[in-house]
Amino acid sequence: MTTIPNITLNDGILMPQVGFGVFQVPDDEAQRAVETALEAGYRSIDTAMIYGNETGVGRALAASGVARDELFVTTKLWVADLGAGKARAALDASLERLGLDHVDLYLIHWPAPATDDYLDTWRELQDLRGTGTRSVGVSNFAPEHLDRVAALGAPLPAVNQIELHPSLQNRETVAANRRHGIATEAWSPLAQGAALGSPAVLAAAERHGVSPAQVVLRWHVQNGTVVIPKSVTPSRIAANLDLFGFALDEDETAAIDALEADGRTGPHPESFNG
Template sequence: MYNTLKTIILGALLIFPLVSSAQSEMTGGDTSAKTVPFITLNNGVNMPIIGFGTYSLNGLIAENSVAEAISVGYRLIDTAMTYGNEESVGKGIKKSGIDREELFITTKLWVDDMGYEKVKKGFEASLKKLGVDYIDLYLIHRPRPYEDIKGSWQAMEELYEAGKIKAIGVSNFTTEQLEELLSYAKIKPVVNQIECHPFFHQAEEQASLQEKGVQMEAWSPLAGGRNDIFKNPVLSAIGKKHNKSSAQIALRWIIQRGIITIPRTSERAHMLENLNIFDFKLDDDDLKQIAGLDLNTTQFPEWH
């Protein structure tokens, strides 16, 4: 497993010439500026390597959390129709006072809106709730065999060609499902957003995506707090070595593999902590230890 992971990491380093820096100002006196690298997707669009997830954040908490996240340096904001918070996320974006062009907004198409005609209505509904006139990244949230993925993708391609979406992709697709989509897609997906954290490494999936020129993005990079990740002895020991928290070690491990990720929190201190991962590197011994944590299976069976 270590050799496989090392191969993946070395492969990720080959794409790091595409990783550049986007400066984002910090507020509150925590630090003067924060450098967040971005990755260039297969259509030339630049996407921050770390962003702010909003799953389970709703109402005023979502609104204030998004505004706070933007104020401390996040520029990638991730939401979805099924989260039920697009309107609150939009209010948070507006409250932040940051120009729309400085942000990278992701939302997702839910299964109820699959199908050529329904996609366009679902997309317009998301656009209206978010209060924006375009989306940076629009994803099929999850594939279901009985849903019209082909017609949905065609509609997304047309929205992309019309300039209403800067990039289109998928989420929770298996290798086989992605290969089927690629067999008829005119426009290749830029991203597959899948579960990835220290307990589920997805090394083979990353290798497959790299082969296809599709960027991997990790949801729930901190495993939703499961398996007592914040007190994990391996991550804690590595954290002590680098003067970092277990969460920072987990996030650094993901971005060091060249994977985009979207940790979620409503606490300002944790928002700042999650961004403060670009001043150190994990060494081979660290990576070998983290390789031993892989359970090679989902930690969210209820989702699958």
């Protein structure tokens, strides 16, 4: 079984660098997909309230037989639950659906900057550490959102989960994460397949005898990024974890770096308000 490296978050918690995402996996399919991922060796599972599949994820975790302390479970607080006095109830509802007494990472899903409600929520997340979640962080926060959180003086997010892939490298946000000591986690790390047909990726895949998806995921890993690829196909689930038997050289990495094209697949954090 593949040994997945951990990264150490700024609160001392260890997080697997490769996890399994369940975005757009229906609840009635989530159990089978997560069970397949756990059998393949994944130990980090990323879900969210708005995905509507926390119940299916929880069933898979319960049925897997994997010890709880070997798992790293992430879920997220949705935009409708931003604002003072809502975070505890939102987390408790997620825990009930997951069938867990705690998650390992709880994220504010979007800043929704039309209001400043994410700031009140961030303050309240500090009280959830150790009482429902081991670690807290954010998702889709741009540099200005991170700066406003930092100005509160509270502990900084452990993770910022952002859209990140070869055609949207989000360099300003990655730099802001690094400046604040926040781990970068990539959602849509394969851009829904958009970058897999590029000559740079195909050439590296042929040279190393791996798939284009493995090349892109390896590029993320070598950049120090946490990745959560999603698939419901067992062979791809396994392949997406098999990233540690090869390494991209400087030329291959530079060729993928050059694919930046502002190829955003999701909403923009500065304008999305749910």
